[in-house]
Amino acid sequence: MVVGRITISDAPVLETPISLHPTSETLIYPYFSKMIRGRHALPLKYIRWCNYNQWCNSISMEFTNPMLFIRSRVFLWQEGHTAHATKEEAGVEVLEILELYRRLYEKYMAVPVVKGKKSELEKLVGGLYTTSVEAFIPNTGRGVQGATSHCLGLNFAEIFGINFKDKKGDKAMVWQKFWGFSTKVIGVLMMVHGDDRGLVLPPKVSKVQVIVIPMPYEGAGAKELPNTCLNTVQTLLDMGIRAEADLRENYSTKQKCSHWEMKGVPLRIEIGLDDLGNKQVWTVRRDNGEKVDVPLAELADRVKVMLDNIQQTMFDLAKQKRDACTIVNKTWDEFIIALDQKKLILAPWCDDVGTCHFIRSIL
Template sequence: MKLSDNGILRCGEMMAYYDISECYILRPNAMKIWNIMRTYFDAVLEKAEVDENYFPLFVSASVLEKEKDHVQGCMGYKSCKWIKSHRDLPLELNQWNNVVRWESREFLWQEGHTAHATEEEADKEVLEVLDHYRHLYEEYLVVPVVKGMKSENEKFAGARYTTSVEAFIPETGRGIQGATSHCLGTKFAKMFDIEFTNKEGKNELVWQKEKNLETFVLAHEIMTHGDDKGLVNPPKVAPIQVIVIPVPFKDADTKEISKACSAVKDALREAGIRAKEDLSDNYSPKWKYSHWEIKGVPLRIEIGPRDLAKKQVRTVRRDNGVKADVPRVGLVEHVKELLGKIQQNMFDVAKQKRDDACVVVKTWDEFVEALGQKKLILAPWSDEEEVEMDVKRRTKDEVGAAKTLCSPFDQPEIPEGTLCFASGKLAKKWTYWGKSY
């Protein structure tokens, strides 16, 4: 059994409903995770000497008319107006802001725009950024993803091409598009007359790139790791990494136990570990265990009278429930090591689940059967838009509409003569398919 994802969000104090549809309040637990990710990505941007800006949410009607096929926003075209010569390139800007999809939803996101002198520079930047997104997903959120290219039908409207990191939720059998990195080519440069003078004194159009990460990433983490007890936060992004709880008996010296809990908490915090103690006296230890499990705290430390006498503590892992008695001497280093093991184990478990749900098919019948079994499907494809749309139409009434998720950069070999599973034409690439959110 697994607690519903909405239930986890509410009980884990990640979000609260608002009185406007598709607008939500992000509570401190959610914002802390988002800000930890932001801190990582800001460090990446700082190292790359990318400047931070803030641009208005609104764009003019004239710009909307020009960008009716793809609303790039004012950041993309306004910033590029600052470019005059090759000495102004590359121009790399970033902002963290809220976005409104009118009459749909509001969310927070990270938005970056760059302008380059050449196609090669833009292409290189697209892939470098995508790898940073992969690192964020796999090393921080421990959500396994596939890096790949979106199909022409699924790419960002107006982009030359779109790359993405794709996650998959085995329990629901659905893929989730993660962060994206787009090459916009010179389309918008032509639209807004964004030129630069090259080294030879001739005018050229800039090559643009856009990258995005939004707060839906929090849902990826919750759907990947949540269980029937609530949230399961990876240590790297957990707002609280360790909760210390006193477990007094009737005749025990509660004051000494509480003092020991505070000492452990202080030692952990001094070492840079996000630790907290729960010394409230109006709830039982069992209630506290459940409360902090719902919130997804990776590690619980219990201290009772026996632990006090033996100069030890009891650790309880959130990811697998394993308990251990650990000496107070060397506890800080032990906790650091244990948090690292929890982080790695969570990724290994999630990746194994994802890999177990992935199947390779080569025929239409195999495809439909796998789709009905909620699988992530890798299939040879002719890379034609009409075939992709036909697959969506044919599967809609049978087992639910399927779509391309991405064509992985790490392409398996396609033996000569391999046919597309859907059209029977020669296959050009391997592509992941499935239902999606």
């Protein structure tokens, strides 16, 4: 039902009504129509003028099967918008942003993804075409859309009157693109790398890369141990490594270790009185539990190498798990069997809209 300009949702009636803002196009594009006049104003994007990029909380009207970070009623959303003189320029920008998202997932989050173009049924409504990076969760057999980069074509330019004068002085519509991703990225990270003990974070995205914990101590030299932990942290900080010391006295060493394991900190350093005497520390990796003695004199350099190794190992392991679940199918019967087995399926695709509707109705 529509009352004036306000659309009343067909969702269940709420005890306290709420108002939702429209999609960002209706907020941003009227300004595009005022700012763009001639060819010199294009491309209108984050490099030439300013960054038309926003972070905002969004509310999903279509809400089923809630899952923390993956599908929630309210989520934090990042998006950017650009305008170009030609379809080719817009297309180049679409793929450049898509590549940035791939690098975010693979180089920083250690999550392998597949870049590609969405089908006609899955593309952004009102857009020309949609590209995305897709992650795969081996434990559930589900694919997750990690981020999208859309070519909007001329549709929104025509609606909002975003035009310019080209080199010949003729009036032309701009070609637009739009990209975005949300806090779903956190859910993907948790499901790909997490285990029964909690989070497992890649070093490049972990707020704390190394946690330093003193072992239980008494007697002579006990007062020296906290200072050694703090000095160790400072040494790591000087090397550009994000490190902290856990000197809490009301928690046991076991509780501290469990606490930081659950938080997914990539590397734990334990220092005891015996370690002080031997001028070494005990390191424990979160990703595979490997424990190694490291001389204090070599600590900073060795930790840097360890963190790089953890980052690469996590990506390699995630890729191995994904590839082990990947299967090629050429018949419908094979497709159904592989789907029941929670496989990632590579299959022929005709992109016929009628066929897509048929498949979706079955699955």
